[in-house]
Amino acid sequence: MDINESSPLLTCRNAENTAHFTGYADDIPPIKGVNDFYTQFAAESKKLWYLAAPMIFTTVCQYSLGAITQTFAGHVGTLDLAAFSIENSVIAGFSLGIMVGMGSALETLCGQAYGAGQIDMLGVYMQRSWIILFVTALLLMFFYIFATPILILIGQTEDISRLAGKMALWMIPQLFAYAANYPIAKFLQAQSKIMAMSSISGVALVLHAFLSWLLMLKLEWGLFGGAMVLNFSWWFMVVAQMVYILSGTCGQAWSGFSWAAFNNLWGFVKLSLASAIMLCLETWYFMALILFAGYLKNAEIAVDALSICTNIVGWAIMIAIGFNAAISIRVSNELGAAHPRTAKFSVVVVVFYSIIVGCFLALLLIIFRHQYPAIFADSLEVQQAVYALTPLLAVCLVINNTQPALSGVAIGAGWQAVIAYINIACYYIFGVPLGLILGFAVDLGVTGIWLGMLTGTVVQTVILVWICARTNWDKEASMAGERIKKWSG
Template identity: 65%
Template sequence: MENETHPLLDSLLSKRREEDQQLLRLRSAASFTAEVDIEPVNGLRDFSVQFGVESKKLWYLAGPAIFTTICQYSLGAITQVFVGQVGTLQLAAVSLENSVIAMFSYGLMLGMGSALETLCGQAFGAGQLNMMGIYMQRSWVILITTAIILTFVYLYVEPLLKLIGQSDDISKAAGVFAIWMIPQLFAYAVNFPVAKFLQAQSKMMVMALISAVALVLHTFFSWFLILKLGWGLAGAAIVLNSSWWFMVVAQLIYIFSGTCGRAWSGFSWKAFQNLGGFVRLSVASAVMLCLEMWYLVILILFAGYLKNPEVAVDGMSICMNILGWVVMVAIGFNAAISVRISNELGAGHPRTAKFSVSVVVITSFILGIVLSLILIITRNQFPIAFSSNKNVRELVYELTPWLAASIVIGNVQPVLSGVAIGAGWQGLVAYVNIGCYYVFGIPLGLVLGYMIDMGVIGIWCGMLGGTILQTVMLFWLTYRTNWNKEASMAEDRILQWGGDKR
């Protein structure tokens, strides 16, 4: 009798063993979190071997992440391509809403959701799967509340644009389009926590598949509603809103179906605990990323004050769209390195985290060179796809060399930001961004664009100067990092947010 066990106890023990085995499989096959920290790299041969091993882990994550970000970014860009065939006023309206209003909201929501990259990534690396769903729900509470507040900004876009000196026609058209795009704002609020939740578990492929389907449907219905039926801006709003909500609903169905194991165990009142501290981390993440994204927004607004503002805004917006498409590749690496850094620090592997940084920086820099060369070779062809206006196409042609230089730098900078997010440095990097972008970059762009009369090219050079300075600063911070200390801080952070001690 003493050796007999209760059937219920046997069942619980068996279930626990299955969950532990599932966790080991996830950590080894999905996130590639190493069981032990790597040995110090000695010599070129050892570096080459370790580089190859880490590259496989990186591309396993980065490949689907890059594809996902390109698909999602392409939704707005494709809409602009079709609207550009309708007229310059309509293109300017959509460009302002996409590049200013939506980018403002996108940056804020993405930034606040990026708190989960630190928390979920380090919790996963430490084996604290049960906390990941709680973190996601806390993020939903914060982001949906933020979306409600931002709704008032969308309602008053027209007077706000007029207040800062935009033309009446562009302000009116952009204001109407912004009101129609309010559903997209709430899609952002739900989507970004979901994306970071899945990303931390290395579930990139399902996100890529959902985004691919959304892109195909979006392209067809954009053509059908905007050009075929002639619905113009109304058609563009319907398709954009529907595409974003399609991705959100599909991802939620995937999570709720039980595919995430202990990471999602249902809704919980714990989501409303520790909200104050969670808000602080979310705000720090938001400030860090928003300062980067709003930097580009402000420069596009300055282009609206130049001579022939429709051409200036259209030309700069097209180049920003192309830069955005290419930077989506870097943001894919940003997501991948954030997962690698947070997982490895959460698992207590500082040397592996440090080596991952070296691999991703080298890879992204080489890729940026290749992409910039492709752009320069095709500089006579690609402007035709974005506008039927000859003056706009000529301006894009003139900006192409500067755009190519931005691609090289812009392919490395988001990667270093991903390192910062994975390690939890959001507050520090926010100060770096203020100095590089707003104290240096914007004043330089204004001097070159207006005082030296370089126009759009001068504004772009100011943007590039600020980005270069910020990249150098992030590189220096990464180089000087004590990764052993960061691994220790990762464990403390997990305990602070409700996890168990390893």
């Protein structure tokens, strides 16, 4: 296909392509009056929830794999729970942040290319991302191999470090499943093929829950059984999604393996690194929270309590990531199709729903504050510590349900590099030092650490809202057109 013919500028031919591929033939007209706003809000809500609902289900299912293993580990023993929490939050969390972050470059390119009608480039982009992520996984594997000395070096107790290091070795297959899965996910998301991902993730979750109970508790394999089930569940999703793609359901988007995947790899690496830095800084922020708790008095109880809270926040964030993926698809598709007003309005709608859902989840937590700690741990000390953190946890659910949606806007528009700088300032120059001061100098313990770091997230969220409000969306649509020309060439 000639580049000039596939340009996202508003030519007659491209309008036909856009209508065919995205279902949106024209940009929305300027909104005049309350009735006009309500009509457009209802229409955009329908489009958003069509994407968000199955994506929320998918992300909750995928996150629940580790969360279920962590829950069963809490019934194996407190040391097992602490070791799995450290491995899952620090070792796997570090790697997951890099993998998801580098994969988000694919989210920007695939989404905008799909909106512009350049369907044949999606498969090439996915293969480029595979190459980069598998090489990255090979490098990250050493982090798994030397997990025990690394954890001891950063101050974790020897017992927790040794067991977490052993767990990390067992989890190396999951690392390579991450490398395979996230490019596939972005490839399918860009085409709005969400139901297939949801179905596969749902089946994986059911199998995972049963096998985890069987191996970890019934057969008493403990953490080794949990690791084997986690590896199986992630590779099951990868294989099932590839079968779906290879069956021909993606049409022009997948035309087979191509040598074109090796073209412009360095440029793709640079774009992926910018995306990785943006998302890694967010993922590692929670990882740091668990690490700092390990330096407190009675570290095992502190780590257990905080890991349960971050587990719950993680489930809530998976709902928010459903909005993140949906708004990324909406913004990237509409910018690629040169529909700036539609892209801007979709941001308003997603922020509204993310706040409402966050408040609902916080209310549920407060209502069941006496019951939920026992689900995650048998220790009364741990349960009491979790109960004490409930008010802060409720506030965190509201903030952390809104922030990922705004990050999705950034991914859809291709702002990863700018947001990375904002994350550094808000999280690590402001949030982390404030948390350490409140936690250790003011002696507020876990509550102080979390309160300081939550403040950093609030500041970052306010800045993202301000950026979205000040954005020239016509200019963003023009930049999307230039980006598509560059990467398709």
